[in-house]
Amino acid sequence: MNQRTSPRLLVAAALSALACLQPVHARAGDAEACFTASEEGQRLRDEGRLREARARFIACGGAGCPDLVQSDCAGWLSDVTARVPTLILSARDEQGHDVADVRVTIDGAPLAARLDGKAVEVDPGERVLRFERAGSAPVELRLVVREGEKLRRVSARLARPGAPGAGAGAPGAGAIRPREDRAASSPAIGLFLPIALGGVAAGSGVAYAALGLSARADADRLRATCAPRCAEADVDAVRAKILGANIAFGVGVAALAGAVAALVLRRAEPEAPAAAATAAVHVLPVRGGAAAAVGGRF
Template identity: 90%
Template structure:
């Protein structure tokens, strides 16, 4: 190497080294950007800003990022995509016809320049949708959007400014007509309970009555008329118990019927009444249930 060519060789070597270092620095910068996107995506996801988080996860899941970052971001991207809610927006005019020339904003930010029937993505949370159309009064709808809620339909009724006071308010929902017209199930608790008492009393009446009759027949066949007083008292006690059970059962049954009748009575209608008549008979009794409906 001559003295004249030495400086040229050194310059060439320096340029070659710089050229080799440039890709390494670029790769280091790319890796740092990947880590930054990963951290921002996680923060945005936790704040409920799912659409922004998804954009970050797409960035850090690219081929230029380290393998570990790519793997994590790909999993987070799949999760966030499933959680992003979507709405299907529509609007009608005063005659109930669909209109498309409607601009929609969400929390003051543009959401749709025109209604085309396609689903739009929004972030979860409490949101205010504003529907605007030339020649119509704007309508604002407040709703709570839930994570993972897909294809939720949101509609607004647009009317001219100063519409008649008798007309439904713009954006107002129609009255619910599918509410249950039947009385609440809790109103059946009392009739059911009284019916159970009546059934139990009927069983007790039958059991005590049959047992008393069997004991009385046995005493007549074995020791009458000189039976022990204790045996006779036992038969009388069973007969008394049977009569008490009969009375309780009749009263409970009457109460259950009356509760059902009063439960079905409409407001303003004459009050329904029920009455029970119990007639004692030899060896038992009889009952009659009457009422005015």
Template identity: 40%
Template structure:
């Protein structure tokens, strides 16, 4: 009889104990207020957690009703993302940690959708033995199952230029300067030569063949000056060509055919100097 009485007493006292998960009225009110303020701040993930508390059956009916309505609206607006990572072979891997700033978002990927507040986020994917991968994304309100993928596959590096390539890049300055002076000299020789030929033509029309030395000497001097200037200019152009080809790497056959080259051809009463090649 004593044993039955004890059992009966224990059974009678069990319903009187409050459930361990029961929410106090104070917690309900605090979560109610937090839900509203967090929604206004755009922190939907935290607002959802607060709405779950104040919509509990242990909360007052008025509070519970509003929170349940808000929870449905938040669930609809709250974006969700799926984090994906690939190893250096391009295969998906779960052994990855994801941070947003200093906050650990995931210590391992499980393929499940994760709620994320709308707005701009910078996620850092980390994997042992690999360089971290940073992804900057903008999540929009109402987006669902947005894939955010990071790849740990190393991109092939561009080959570094060799010393020969660096040496051969661009056109050396010295041959440009020497060649420029040579071209200017050829221009001056041409002008002097034309003046001499014009004076010679005047003498032939006025006094030839009985022109005095005083009249002929200036023409001879101009012709000689034109010849000397042209010769010196051609020498400068030749020197420029030598400096250019010495300072440049050996060209290919295709480059040789397109390379500018200086040509000289004799003509009646003088010569012709030209530059041929692909420009």
């Protein structure tokens, strides 16, 4: 006796099979998305885009991902969260009062629509913050933000366009300003080296004259009283004065040459910081006199 299969029974069996297969496909698709999020998160982390990397690690650390992926992403998420820097932004008007209606961008992208005193997260690296407020000149601050740096305070002073100090950041905030030349801002620093060397030259000249005259007077006295049978000690004293006069003469000439060179090079390179100029005078006693040399870096 043949029995025909009911159409309803066939439909029910097909629906049951489809219901069993559908979760498998869904789970396979979820696992693939988890692996993709894990790989993207690692790449973004290595590129320094920590905030984007954290979002990927949150996605692959969810309950729908395989246990191994969840474990890895949870560890990476903890590490990245600790490394994300945070800034506390503030701004003041010309009178020094706090202002809140300030828009801030970072590298041209929106960062804060308003200042509320709360910390904001940024990625590490060299960043340019721009503070904008209606009726005030915009202020740009360049910062080097470090990984793991938390609650760094960054402030800007907002003033009317054209007002003194308009567009400048608060002291130490990293405002973009033209390079200041220390020698130009303090001319006395640039003149210190030639003045000092000139003083050495003058002092050496005085010493040379004093020792030379004294040695000559002693030599004349010895010639008139005891020559050629004078005591060796008296003769050595005259020789010592002559040697000292020669050394003083050498030092004076070297110092004078150094002072002239410092002045010439300072005029030729007015932007060179005076603090970088150094000079040295070397005097070597030789038989019957002294040798002197001057060297330096200007």
